Each structure stands twice: as C-alpha cells, then as structure tokens.
Amino acid sequence: MKKVTFAALAVAAVAVLNVPVPASAATIKVEYVYSGTVKESGGEFTCPAGQVMTGRSHNGDENANTTYQCSWILIDGVQVEVFTGDWFGYAKESNSNFSAPLDQVIVGRWHHGDENGATEYKTGALYLQGRQVRITNRTWTSAYTESGHTTQAGFNQVMTGRNHSGDENGKTQYQYGTVTFAG
Numbered sequence: 001m002k003k004v005t006f007a008a009l010a011v012a013a014v015a016v017l018n019v020p021v022p023a024s025a026a027t028i029k030v031e032y033v034y035s036g037t038v039k040e041s042g043g044e045f046t047c048p049a050g051q052v053m054t055g056r057s058h059n060g061d062e063n064a065n066t067t068y069q070c071s072w073i074l075i076d077g078v079q080v081e082v083f084t085g086d087w088f089g090y091a092k093e094s095n096s097n098f099s100a101p102l103d104q105v106i107v108g109r110w111h112h113g114d115e116n117g118a119t120e121y122k123t124g125a126l127y128l129q130g131r132q133v134r135i136t137n138r139t140w141t142s143a144y145t146e147s148g149h150t151t152q153a154g155f156n157q158v159m160t161g162r163n164h165s166g167d168e169n170g171k172t173q174y175q176y177g178t179v180t181f182a183g
Contacts, residue, residue: 001021001136019179024075025169026075026182027076027077027178028073028074028075028179029073029074029075029156030054030071030155030157030158030179031055031071031072031117032055032069033070034051034069034070034071035055035066035067035069037067037068038059038065038066038068038075039063039066040060040064040111041062041111041113041117042064042111042112042113043084043109044108044109044110045068045108045110046110046122046125047068048070048081048086049069050072050079050082051071051072051107052071052072052107052124052159053068053070053107053108053130053158054071054153054158055069055151055158056068056162056174057069057151058146058149059149060147060148061147061168062113062114062168064147067104071153071181073075073126073179074178076126077179078129080127080128080133081127081128082105082107082122082124082125082126083125083127083181084122084123085104085122086183087110087120087122087144088120088123089119089120089121090120091120092116092117092119092135093113093116093119094125094164094165094166094170095164095165096114096163096164096165097163097164098121098161099138099160099161099175100123100135100144100160100161102120102135103126103134103135104123105124105158105177106121106122106123106124106162107123107133107159108123109122109162114167115166115167119164121162122135128181131170131182133162133179134178134182135158135178135179136177137178138161138176139175140161140163140173140174140175141173141174141175143172144159144173145169145171146164146167146168146169149172151174156177156178157176157177157179158176158179159174160175160177162174163175177183
C-alpha cells in the first residue's frame with residue numbers, strides 16, 4: 001500500500017484550486033428611463049448622455065411629432081458608458097437603410113423636411129470598465145406603416161438600424177440587437 005504524505009496532499013489540493021472556473025454570466029438590464037418628442041420634419045433628437053435608443057413612435061406625416069425612447073444599460077448593477085460619434089448615414093428619407101457599425105447602437109436621429117429630405121444617425125459604442133460591450137443577434141422587425149406605428153426593443157435589446165421607403169404611407173423597419181458581455 002502506497003503511503004501519501006501531507007506534502008503530496010497539499011500539492012494535490014493546490015492543483016485543484018488552480019483549475020480555471022468559468023466566469024459567471026453577467027446580469028444585463030436595459031432599463032427605459034427617458035422619452036423625447038420632436039417634430040418629424042425638423043427634428044434632431046439625441047438620447048441623454050449614457051443612454052441609447054430603444055424605441056420610436058410616429059403618427060401622421062412629416063408635420064407630426066415623433067417620440068423616441070431611451071434607456072440605460074446596467075451590467076451587474078453598473079451603468080455602461082456610451083461613447084458617441086458624429087452624425088452619419090446621410091440618405092434621402094424615402095430610400096434610407098441604415099445599420100450601425102459592428103457593436104454600436106443608435107443614440108440619435110436627425111431628419112429634415114419630408115420624404116425627400118435627409119436623414120442621419122448618431123451611433124455610440126458601449127463600454128463597461130474599459131471593456132467593450134457587444135451587440136449580437138441583430139434582427140429586423142416586420143414592416144410598419146410609417147404614419148402610424150410604435151416600436152420597442154425586446155428584452156435586453158437596443159436599436160441598431162432603421163430602414164424606410166416611400167412617404168408617410170411607406171414602410172419602416174427597425175433592427176434590434178442583443179446586449180452581451182463576457183463577465
């Protein structure tokens with residue numbers, strides 16, 4: 001029978017303690033905190049600092065109001081930082097199709113005029129304690145009639161794109177992505 005010494009048991013115990021343990025999944029919460037309304041035909045809207053776009057509502061033509069919903073993102077109870085860029089994606093509204101760059105979200109929209117006017121978007125990159133927050137599983141909604149709709153992000157999702165064709169009777173779709181973080 002082999003005799004096991006205390007030193008051998010200590011070495012074996014230390015080896016067991018050094019086995020990597022998978023990181024626990026981070027708790028992510030996208031929480032609605034603000035809405036703002038602007039006239040569609042002359043409306044520039046940007047979510048407040050630290051917030052991202054999670055919904056939009058519009059009823060009527062370009063002279064009617066558009067309401068945007070903004071949310072902050074909490075990961076393990078800590079608010080995610082949102083670093084915004086410049087306006088881009090300049091396109092004629094009646095034929096616009098915009099998707100934010102990889103791992104970025106929409107934080108603002110600017111539109112001027114009717115369906116022949118221009119639309120631009122402002123995006124933001126998300127970080128938690130210096131580490132980038134990812135946006136995965138981007139999917140498009142079904143088409144809504146622009147002149148009478150409301151859209152809202154799903155569970156732990158944020159707005160990442162918008163597609164519109166035609167005038168206020170045309171169709172609008174939204175792209176939403178899921179917030180993910182390797183904790």
